[in-house]
Amino acid sequence: MHVIEVSGLHKQYGAVTAVQEVSFSVEQGEIFGILGPNGAGKTTTVECISGLRTGDRGAVRVLGLDPTVDGEQLRQVVGVQLQEAGLPDRLKVREALEVFAAFYRKTADIDALLDRLGLTEKADTAYKKLSGGQKQRLAIAIALIGEPQVVILDELTTGLDPHARREVWELVEQIRADSVTVLLVTHFMEEAERLCDRVALIDRGRVVALDTPAGITQRAGGGQRMRFKPSAPIADEDLRALPSVTSLSHHGAQIEIEGGQDLIQQVTSLLAHRQIIAGELRIEQSTLDDAFLALTADAQAPDNSPTNQRNGA
Amino acid sequence: MTTTMSARDDAPRRSAPLAPAFRMTPKGFRALVAMHARLLFREPGTAVVVLLPLALLLIFANVHSARYTPQKALGGRTVLDVYVPTFAALMPLMLALTVLPGRMAMLRESKALRRFRVSPVPPAGMLVALLAVIVSLAAAGVVLVVAVGVGVYGAAMPSGLGTVIAAFVLGSAAVFALGLIVAAVAPGQGTANGLGAPMMILNFFFSGLYFPVAEMPHWLQKTGEFVPFGAVMDAWAGQGALWQHLTVLGCYTLLGGVAAVKLFRWE
Numbered sequence: 137m138h139v140i141e142v143s144g145l146h147k148q149y150g151a152v153t154a155v156q157e158v159s160f161s162v163e164q165g166e167i168f169g170i171l172g173p174n175g176a177g178k179t180t181t182v183e184c185i186s187g188l189r190t191g192d193r194g195a196v197r198v199l200g201l202d203p204t205v206d207g208e209q210l211r212q213v214v215g216v217q218l219q220e221a222g223l224p225d226r227l228k229v230r231e232a233l234e235v236f237a238a239f240y241r242k243t244a245d246i247d248a249l250l251d252r253l254g255l256t257e258k259a260d261t262a263y264k265k266l267s268g269g270q271k272q273r274l275a276i277a278i279a280l281i282g283e284p285q286v287v288i289l290d291e292l293t294t295g296l297d298p299h300a301r302r303e304v305w306e307l308v309e310q311i312r313a314d315s316v317t318v319l320l321v322t323h324f325m326e327e328a329e330r331l332c333d334r335v336a337l338i339d340r341g342r343v344v345a346l347d348t349p350a351g352i353t354q355r356a357g358g359g360q361r362m363r364f365k366p367s368a369p370i371a372d373e374d375l376r377a378l379p380s381v382t383s384l385s386h387h388g389a390q391i392e393i394e395g396g397q398d399l400i401q402q403v404t405s406l407l408a409h410r411q412i413i414a415g416e417l418r419i420e421q422s423t424l425d426d427a428f429l430a431l432t433a434d435a436q437a438p439d440n441s442p443t444n445q446r447n448g449a
Numbered sequence: 450m451t452t453t454m455s456a457r458d459d460a461p462r463r464s465a466p467l468a469p470a471f472r473m474t475p476k477g478f479r480a481l482v483a484m485h486a487r488l489l490f491r492e493p494g495t496a497v498v499v500l501l502p503l504a505l506l507l508i509f510a511n512v513h514s515a516r517y518t519p520q521k522a523l524g525g526r527t528v529l530d531v532y533v534p535t536f537a538a539l540m541p542l543m544l545a546l547t548v549l550p551g552r553m554a555m556l557r558e559s560k561a562l563r564r565f566r567v568s569p570v571p572p573a574g575m576l577v578a579l580l581a582v583i584v585s586l587a588a589a590g591v592v593l594v595v596a597v598g599v600g601v602y603g604a605a606m607p608s609g610l611g612t613v614i615a616a617f618v619l620g621s622a623a624v625f626a627l628g629l630i631v632a633a634v635a636p637g638q639g640t641a642n643g644l645g646a647p648m649m650i651l652n653f654f655f656s657g658l659y660f661p662v663a664e665m666p667h668w669l670q671k672t673g674e675f676v677p678f679g680a681v682m683d684a685w686a687g688q689g690a691l692w693q694h695l696t697v698l699g700c701y702t703l704l705g706g707v708a709a710v711k712l713f714r715w716e
Contacts, residue, residue: 218563221564227484236568238480278564282569
């Protein structure tokens with residue numbers, strides 16, 4: 137049985153279609169990412185899964201239950217962290233956890249949870265006085281207090297500094313280690329690449345790709361790009377003749393070549409054969425970032441080459 | 450049966466705003482009451498609400514003429530006699546029309562309601578817990594003011610005690626219903642105050658806080674009978690038809706309560 141199953145979900149707000157024909161399923165124990173630009177319909181999808189909204193068409197099942205009908209049952213076993221949610225300013229960390237804990241049939245130990253999330257020292261601090269990272273960690277703690285089978289995390293690291301972000305990522309990895317299924321909504325490629333087993337890429341309400349992060353990168357070209365200054369002239373035709381090469385351009389004395397997976401190996405062996413040295417060599421592996429832009433840009437602009445500036449990888 | 454089913458399925462599926470809301474365990478309810486009570490007492494404004502009526506009472510009680518000289522214009526009662534119910538009325542008025550809407554608007558503004566909605570905490574149950582805390586505080590405040598006024602300073606108790614208590618309870622229910630309307634719609638604490646404060650001041654006026662009701666022109670007194678705490682004060686003083694005052698208060702409670710539920714917004 138799939139832990140989360142969304143099929144043909146459709147949601148319209150007036151004239152605006154937020155989500156159309158969205159389908160995917162999430163397996164037990166995986167971290168599944170919903171990835172997409174802002175306003176792509178990620179949050180609407182998650183709100184339908186958490187029972188805050190009902191789709192116009194299509195079906196949503198979480199642990200076999202319909203969130204709009206069996207909401208009460210689901211809320212006992214699904215922990216949710218929402219993008220837009222808060223707590224009263226003067227409520228203290230431990231008090232917040234105690235209030236939520238009072239409503240679950242099964243609860244995690246509050247002290248252990250505080251410790252695990254690095255909030256022990258902040259237990260008696262008012263919500264207002266917490267930093268952004270601490271608020272997010274408290275949100276995760278609240279999502280975990282009922283020992284859920286599924287955790288939904290919406291834009292978990294938005295607005296966090298890189299250090300706090302990494303801390304939160306480690307927490308998510310810990311959650312998975314407890315064999316809890318995680319649905320992660322994000323617009324950060326790095327986050328999806330680091331955490332997710334599989335990703336649904338959503339753009340303007342539709343799923344445009346559904347695969348592992350590596351699989352999506354491959355599909356969007358999976359390309360490699362290299363740039364170098366040859367120590368001796370080499371004919372463009374010779375390079376173009378290599379099976380992996382898809383495009384070639386000159387930038388002053390440098391040659392930039394783009395192509396498939398075997399590009400680098402093919403080009404370097406040709407250069408070695410001719411005894412040409414590749415000076416100032418720079419190699420870029422396209423990433424999920426490139427794939428994201430390629431797949432979501434397809435419909436937006438005629439230029440759909442996966443070329444964006446990104447240093448190193 | 451098939452037809453009714455399909456008719457239901459065709460209807461746009463919307464979750465009723467207050468539906469699964471009140472189901473909770475005693476443990477859960479206690480946790481929510483504890484949370485609201487703590488939050489309320491951490492708010493500096495709460496102390497003002499409770500202490501202001503008491504402070505006013507102490508000031509009046511220590512003015513010799515106010516305490517001991519019966520006034521003809523007040524129907525032979527002392528100023529203190531007249532002002533004890535007025536000060537007592539401040540408690541439910543301030544709590545119902547500013548504190549309650551303000552607290553609910555705060556929960557809405559801080560998006561806490563949204564967070565509670567995705568947990569097993571029933572959000573409407575949460576609001577009921579809030580209401581319970583504030584109503585208890587109002588009741589305690591009224592008892593305190595009357596006990597100090599009558600017990601310590603010897604203000605006269607109203608004659609028909611039963612009807613007076615009924616009027617006070619119903620009057621409080623009426624202003625709480627009005628406060629709930631504001632609480633139901635105000636998106637933030639600013640709006641909540643902007644809507645609640647004028648209603649509160651109107652009630653203050655007709656409860657005689659600024660000017661004894663007995664000295665108001667006749668038409669103004671008549672108008673006051675149709676303002677919740679105007680009606681309560683008349684019932685306390687034994688003026689006008691009791692059934693009319695209680696009807697006015699009942700109508701406010703009923704219509705206000707229905708309007709609040711109809712207008713209620715989570716976000």
